[in-house]
Amino acid sequence: xxxxxxxxxxxxxxxxxxxxxxxxxxxxxxxxxxxxxxxxxxxxxxxxxxxxxxxxxxxxxxxxxxxxxxxxxxxxxxxxxxxxxxxxxxxxxxxxxxxxxxxxxxxxxxxxxxxxxxxxxxxxxxxxxxxxxxxxxxxxxxxxxxxxxxxxxxxxxxxxxxxxxxxxxxxxxxxxxxxxxxxxxxxxxxxxxxxxxxxxxxxxxxxxxxxxxxxxxxxxxxxxxxxxxxxxxxxxxxxxxxxxxxxxxxxxxxxxxxxxxxxxxxxxxxxxxxxxxxxxxxxxxxxxxxxxxxxxxxxxxxxxxxxxxxxxxxxxxxxxx
Numbered sequence: 161x162x163x164x165x166x167x168x169x170x171x172x173x174x175x176x177x178x179x180x181x182x183x184x185x186x187x188x189x190x191x192x193x194x195x196x197x198x199x200x201x202x203x204x205x206x207x208x209x210x211x212x213x214x215x216x217x218x219x220x221x222x223x224x225x226x227x228x229x230x231x232x233x234x235x236x237x238x239x240x241x242x243x244x245x246x247x248x249x250x251x252x253x254x255x256x257x258x259x260x261x262x263x264x265x266x267x268x269x270x271x272x273x274x275x276x277x278x279x280x281x282x283x284x285x286x287x288x289x290x291x292x293x294x295x296x297x298x299x300x301x302x303x304x305x306x307x308x309x310x311x312x313x314x315x316x317x318x319x320x321x322x323x324x325x326x327x328x329x330x331x332x333x334x335x336x337x338x339x340x341x342x343x344x345x346x347x348x349x350x351x352x353x354x355x356x357x358x359x360x361x362x363x364x365x366x367x368x369x370x371x372x373x374x375x376x377x378x379x380x381x382x383x384x385x386x387x388x389x390x391x392x393x394x395x396x397x398x399x400x401x402x403x404x405x406x407x408x409x410x411x412x413x414x415x416x417x418x419x420x421x422x423x424x425x426x427x428x429x430x431x432x433x434x435x436x437x438x439x440x441x442x443x444x445x446x447x448x449x450x451x452x453x454x455x456x457x458x459x460x461x462x463x464x465x466x467x468x469x470x471x472x473x474x475x476x477x478x479x480x481x
Contacts (some may be wrong), residue, residue: 164322164323165178166324166340166356167356168319170354171352171353171354172345172354172355172356172357173353174342174343174344174378174409177342177378177409178409179400180344180352181406185406187260188406189406191310191404192403194218194402194403194441195441196441196442196443196444196446197409197443198259198438198443198444199259199444200259201259201260202259202444203260203261204260204261204263204469204470204471205470205471205472206223206263206305206468206469206470206471206473207471207472208222208230208263208264208268208472208473209222209473210222210230210232210237210268210269210270210472210473211232211473211475214232214233214234215234215263215479216234216365216367217366217367217478217480218234218364218474218475218476218477218478219231219232219233219367219392219393219402219431219476219478220232220370220473220474220475220476221393221395221430221468221473221474221476222263222264222471222472222473222474223263223430223432223468223469223470223471223472223473224242224243224244224263224264224470224471225243225258225261225262225263225436225470226241226243226248226258226283226394226432226433226434226435226436226437227240227241227278227283227284227369227373227374227397227432227433228240228241228242228243228244228262228263228423229241229395229432230269230270230360231369231371231473232270233332233334233362233364233369234256234332235332235365236273236274236330236332236334237269237270237271237272237273237274238272238273238274238275238276238362239269239272239274239275239276239293239299239382240275240276240278240371240395241276241277241278241284241285241287241366241373242275242290242293242362243283243284243286243289243367244262244266244286244288244292244466245258245286245288245289245449246258248281248282248283248286248437248439249282250282250347250455251285251454255282256281256283256437256438256439257339257437258436258437259435259436259444260435260470262470263469263470263471263472264471266289266292269297271297272293272297272299273297273299273300274295274299274300274301274302274330275299275300275301275302276302276303276360276371277301277302277303277307277311277356278303278304278341278357278358278359278360278371278373278374279304279307279341279343279345279356279357279373279374280310280345280346280347280355280357281346281347281374282347283437283439284293284373284374285307285347286328287310287311287313287314287445290311290314290316290450291314291315292334293322294314294315294316294318295313298317298318300318300319300320300330301316301318301320302319302320302328302338302340302360303319303320303321303322303328304321304322304323304324304355304356304357304358305320305321305322305323305355305356306321306354306355306356307345307355307356308321310347310355310379310406319334322336322337322338322378323338323356324338324339324340324356324358325337325338325339325340325387326338332364333364333365334362334363334364335362335363335364336360336361336362336374337361337363337388338358338359338360338361339358339359339360339361339370339372339380339384339388340358340359340378340380340383340384341357341358341372341373341374341375341380342375342376342377342378342380342409342410343357343373343374343375343376344357344409344410345357357373357374358373359371359372359373359375360373361384361388361391363378363388365452366391366478366480367393367433367478368388368389368390368391368392368393368397368478369391369392369393369394370384370388370391370393370394370395370424370426371395372394372395372396372397372420372473373397374397374410374411374433374458375397375410375411375412376408376409376411376412376416377408377412377416377417377419377420381419381420381423381424384424384425385423385424385425390424390425390426390479391424391426391427392426392427392428392476392477392478392479393426393427393428393429393430393476394420394424394428394429394430395429395430395432396412396417396420396421396429396430396431396432396465397411397412397417397431397432397433397434398412398413398414398417398431398432398433398434398447398448398450398451398467399411399431399432399433399434399435399439399440399442399447400433400434400439400440400442401413401414401440401442401447402440402442402446403440403441403461407440411433411440413447413450414431414447414450414451414453414454415450415454415457417429417431417451417454417465418451418454418455418458418460418465419458421460421464421465422458426464427464427476427478428464428465428466428474428476429464429465429466430465430466430468430474431447431448431451431465431466431467431468434447434448435448435470436448436470439479448467451465451467
């Protein structure tokens with residue numbers, strides 16, 4: 161692809177900032193201590209109720225865990241960053257293990273027509289799950305540019321790859337747009353930033369949904385609102401943010417997520433990227449508690465930025481409704 165403001169001909173990058181860390185900084189993070197202890201297993205409280213029929217002014221979001229959601233619009237079921245494996249890892253015997261089972265079992269999924277894959281990190285691109293989805297539903301996979309070759313390695317060929325701000329229109333008058341995110345990519349020591357990362361903006365005539373993927377806080381939230389409008393529903397990461405000196409460029413904390421919610425002008429936001437895989441130092445409940453404090457400090461009503469139980473389904477109505 162041609163050089164752009166986020167591609168130098170070899171690698172992708174974040175305009176205006178760099179989240180790259182030196183080997184010394186990585187070693188300092190690993191050896192710094194302060195990692196809170198998480199429980200080994202937590203049972204889900206949510207009772208998923210995927211929609212069977214939706215009006216044009218309605219959408220439903222079911223929280224599967226971490227950043228995985230079932231998003232439903234009339235006539236279209238989307239899985240966003242689906243991870244059903246026990247570990248967010250290249251191997252089944254090591255790496256971050258899930259402490260909560262998927263909030264919606266794979267066998268209970270409705271027919272899936274589309275899958276979003278925001279980037280290639282193992283807690284977002286789970287090839288075992290994606291291959292199973294291909295075999296079961298044969299959906300369309302939508303992902304940022306240069307991620308297609310990884311998907312094709314599992315026999316997935318029904319792929320749309322998009323660059324930032326590129327759109328793709330699907331049947332039913334639905335437009336998908338890949339939005340910027342401030343993050344990075346890698347699946348090994350040798351492929352850092354060789355594939356793009358991003359979020360997804362879904363627009364119908366009466367409903368707008370924004371799935372942020374994984375991102376640090378940056379001005380792209382303001383630009384998304386300017387270019388694409390205010391979402392009726394925004395799914396925003398609130399976890400994996402400590403220690404701040406190491407994580408800030410790539411992961412928002414709850415305070416920054418509330419700022420993003422306000423800059424997007426979202427009618428309803430849902431927190432994600434927390435409470436399933438321990439990736440960083442904060443305790444399992446800290447993102448939720450910090451979100452409550454941040455909402456109060458910014459005078460945002462708690463019902464406007466919610467945290468769902470793993471397995472809970474939320475019905476959202478558009479502004480037009």
